[in-house]
Amino acid sequence: TSAADFVHYMLQALTSENKKESAKTNLLGLFQEYPSTLLTDTITVEHTFGSLRGIYDQIEDERHVFFQSQILFTLTVIVVEFDFMENQMLFFTDFLDVLIRTIATTTSSNRIVRAAGCQCLRELEVTYPGLLRNRLATLYAMAQEELTSVHQDYMSLFVTVLQYAILDIAENKKTYTENKLNDMLLMQTDLRTAVSPTSPNLNRANTESRKEGSLRLPSTIDTRELRKAVSWVMDSVALMTPHCLVSVVSQLSDCVKMSGVSPTIFKQQIIRHIASSSLPLFHLLFLLKMKFDRELFEDLDEDRLLKRLIGHAQHPGLSLGHRLLCYDWLLQFPSQASQGTDLPGEPSIPLRLSRHQYRLFFPSIFNDLDVIARKLNVLSLCYEPSSTSDSASFALMGSLTLLDKAIQFGYVGVYAVTLFRSLYTFYKRHHQSVLGREIFKFILTSVLCRPKLAAHTVDFLRCVSRLTPHSPLVLDLLRSLCEQTVSAPLSSVLDNLSHNLLILQRSAHEIQIRPTDTARFLYHLLASSDLCAAGDWSIGNRVLLVCRGLLQTHHTTTICTELGDLLLLIADNFSDIRDRARFYYTMLSNMSSEK
Secondary structure, eight states: OOHHHHHHHHHHHHHOSSSOHHHHHHHHHHHHHOHHHHOOSHHHHHHHHHHHHHHHHHOOOGGGHHHHHHHHHHHHHHHHHTTHHHHOHHHHHHHHHHHHHHHHOOOGGGHHHHHHHHHHHHHHHHHSTTTTGGGHHHHHHHHHHOOSTTHHHHHHHHHHHHHHHHHHHHHSGGGSOTTHHHHHHHOOOOTTSOOOOOOOSSOHHHHHHHHTTTOOOOTTSOOHHHHHHHHHHHHTGGGSOHHHHHHHHHHHHHHHHHHTOOGGGGHHHHHHHTTOOOHHHHHHHHHHHHHHGGGTOOHHHHHHHHHHHHHHHHOTTSOHHHHHHHHHHHHBOOOSSEEEOOSTTSOEEETTOOGGGGGGGSOOTTSOHHHHHHHHHHHHHHSOOOSSOOHHHHHHHHTTHHHHHHHHTTOOHHHHHHHHHHHHHHHHHHTTSTHHHHHHHHHHHHHHHOGGGHHHHHHHHHHHHHHOTTOHHHHHHHHHHHHHHHTSOHHHHHHTHHHHHHHHHHHTTOTTSOHHHHHHHHHHHHHHSSHHHHTOHHHHHHHHHHHHHHHHHSOHHHHHHHHHHHHHHHHHHOGGGHHHHHHHHHHHHHSOSOO
């Protein structure tokens, strides 16, 4: 069945009176989720759009308002997905007229449909910035007059249109008079008049970057009515749900930032929500701080906010996602005064974090592993790098005790991943301090006692070599591990053979590490054990990977005898890998190092 045939069957089902409304709603959900997959050509798009429009117009029963709303959402998805404003202007104009008439018809029975109409218009305004700019005053008046539960939908639509109107004025300063913004908010037009949209002045692709940029309204623009509108919106936020409030205040803060209006209008939100346990409302404060910082937050406000943030991060009654988000805010605290790296986007913590609060970030046994990783990241930023052993290096290495003990008791897996992630976090900030040597000792001791950590160690060294290519840590650690491995009793090596071979494989690629010791050790290992007779393909390939590393890295004259004996032993006794071993031996004996 082709996509067009499937769409035809779906439209037949939507017009059928025998189908339940829930089934029809699920079919509309398919159009909303997969528009480009189902509607593959222009004819199918037009046919589907026209059919859904006809179904919408035929619904008169007030009991089907939810189904009507879903049709509006589906039509909006099709309009946006296939860019009707550019490609199907007649359909676009007709649909825009339907939406505007829907929100303008204020009856108590169609609240759900009116809310859906507002949400669809908001989506169109976001897609085509400036589309409803000329109707800003009318939307403002409708939002003020609406007293039902859909008040917040009208409010959200108005604030969205206001935001893009201010963006347009800021972008095209010379084309607007000083009273233009006041006129936009005061001069109403009839929403139910014929709609003939013009091309918006704003480029959608650049809108988001401009909102984050330095666009400002000219000082000549009169903002009296804007201040009144902002005050009215902030007086009405008590009628909104938390998620709508966050959206409206976030957009309104952009308007305030661009217009130069004092942000103290948001002060009441700080007082009201700083003690909130609601995830969106509490984090709204950080969005405001990121945007206004010292213009809105005094030292006392910042101290209270930081105290609440730490409290939420430690609170066992809050969800894991909420607490992790608190740690992320702490690591990217929006403040001009912070300590950590100076690079933009890199973690930093506020300078107002006091030393007695550091103890709160030491992991406990009841913490989730993700929380432990965040805590150790914060701790790394709390202490400054030092060239001498001091309390900072002692505290940081001591904070790893919990993870180290868990690994000692056999919990390798995710505990080992968290441990080495934290070690890399420490090294990234403190690699030029004494802590770099402490990390070396810690990893060396851990791997010698628990060879299962070899894979994590190799990954850690790979990251270190990318971060600091000339660091001696990689070579020193590999040399020490290699020396300990080749000098250890064969019985202890055989117990963790695959992990030990992984260390030798990585060491083989370091030209400063003597290759002959490795080759002699492997020869002695294979000759003194039953590994060749057992013919384990996995172990044999790991041995050959070590040989390959020695061939690629070292000059053939230095390894010819030892490596040659090893490869001949494998070729004569190890059945599954003898061909590759013989091939490597041929390369070693007949080709120069350059080749």
